[in-house]
Amino acid sequence: MSAPIAHGGGITAAAAAFGGRPEDWLDLSTGINPSPVALPDIPAMAWHRLPDRHLVDEARFAARDHYGSGAILPLPVPGTQSVIQLLPRLLRQGGRGAATDDRVAVTDNRIAVVSPTYGEYARAFGSAGFVVDAVDDIAAIGGEHRLAVVVNPNNPDGRVWSAETLIALHDRMKAAGGILVVDEAFGDADPARSLAAHAQELSNLIIFRSFGKFFGLAGLRLGFAIAREDILARIEDWLGPWAVSGPALSLAASLFRSDVSAIRHSLDKRSAALQATLTSAGLRIRGGTALFTLAADSRASDIYTHLCRHHILVRKFDYAPDWLRFGLTPDPAADRRLGEALQGFER
Structure with a gap:
């Protein structure tokens, strides 16, 4: 450990x-x-009962409209840290083909993280036995990498990659059977830079979004994952039932529909x-x-x-x-x- x-x-x-x-x-x-932000009213039922499916669905539809993810309904998660720790499992479930249409055989366990950045990515993969290459530019990400992580805008230096550059990286990763993870935890202040609008065409892309940073509600422990349906289904299954609280889902649905x-x-x-x-x-x-x-x-x-x-x-x-x-x-x-x-x- x-x-x-x-x-x-x-x-x-x-x-x-x-x-x-x-x-x-x-x-x-x-x-x-x-x-x-000022907290909207939360229905008493959200506190009283386990979060039923309609609360999850309302939050997902509101997140779709807020993030502009098109046909993809973002998945609410109990903070993006919870899904960062699941990424090694996503790769292990079935090799390179676990999250791709390609047939490339597994030849290594290399991961690329554009660095310096949020340290939990390297820690999660390193603890799971993967070799983590801290690269200073996306040009250093190659076909040997099964997954690449780009935090955009980056923490802590604020470096930004254009959508065109990241789409080209995705296409390179997909051609080699790899996955691109783009962490947009600090992306709400400048939504035009987000890849969310392109997500439905980018099948080997996973986007993470933070809820609490922008709204000032980090204690809520809420985030969203944007990816193709089968990847989101696996994440939802691994998180287990009632992963996100009813009050959190209710707040998200209300605040996403507000004027920000x-x-x-x-x-x-x-x-x-x-x-x-x-x-x-x-x-x-x-x-x-x-x-x-x-x-x-x-x-x-x-x-x-x-x-x-x-x-x-x-x-x-x-x-x-x-x-x-x-x-x-x-x-x-x-x-x-x-x-x-x-x-x-x-x-």
């Missing part, structure tokens, strides 16, 4: 190390909308304010998305500790010691708090 990966959101541990109450910390360590333009506008405004705060403090912007900004500084580790002493948590990286990722601040007061702490750092 491989060592756990350090993710954002560890306020309890940070408060234990640096003091203060967790609720008084400013948590900028995750890429989550800091202003959760105000959310996107708010995220753009918060992102601009965060970047202004960071550049004013002398940090170099390395990349990012509407939900986080990646900054670079040679003293990133010292800045991280300095911010923790001011009860502000950001994300540092063991593989890139000069990087710090900042999630969105919730309001101008938080901008000032962050800015004052950064200005107080002695360089």
Whole structure:
């Protein structure tokens, strides 16, 4: 078993190390909308009964319309992390032909992950005995790879691949009997970049979408998978009955049908304010998305500790010691708090 990966959101541990109450910390360590949407009414029956099929269907139809996935009804899952861990099983079920029309025999167990990126993909496949190639460009993905993972936009640097580039990669993967996984966890802020509209024509494509990041409801633990029907059926079977709660399904159906333009506008405004705060403090912007900004500084580790002493948590990286990722601040007061702490750092 491989060592756990350090993710954002560890306020309890940070408060234990640096003091203060967790609720008084400013948590900028995750890429989550800091202003959760107002919750719509949830029918009492959603709390009282196990989630019946009609709740699942309503969420799937609403997700189809929100993501623009055409004939494909996205499958609700209890957070995309739950299905990342199922990907090795998808490959093992029947070799290269498990999720493809091709007849290519299995010759290896190689996986490609465009890196650096969300670490749980490499961990899931490595723990399952696959050889994981961390590649820095999709051009390095070859016919020897049974599955390739591209996070788009990427976490943590915000790198973006065009739809045309990813479609061409899919076609290369399919020709070799492989599968392309595109993780669009941070894609809701810019839906025009999504591959969802092409999914019904791309038979060896799996798309993962996050629900909680964009709506600010990460505690709901809800995501969606978009793929051809037989792949989704296998995932649904492996997750087992009632994998997603009735309240989560009800919320998804309501919020997907709401006008989300105000959310996107708010995220753009918060992102601009965060970047202004960071550049004013002398940090170099390395990349990012509407939900986080990646900054670079040679003293990133010292800045991280300095911010923790001011009860502000950001994300540092063991593989890139000069990087710090900042999630969105919730309001101008938080901008000032962050800015004052950064200005107080002695360089």
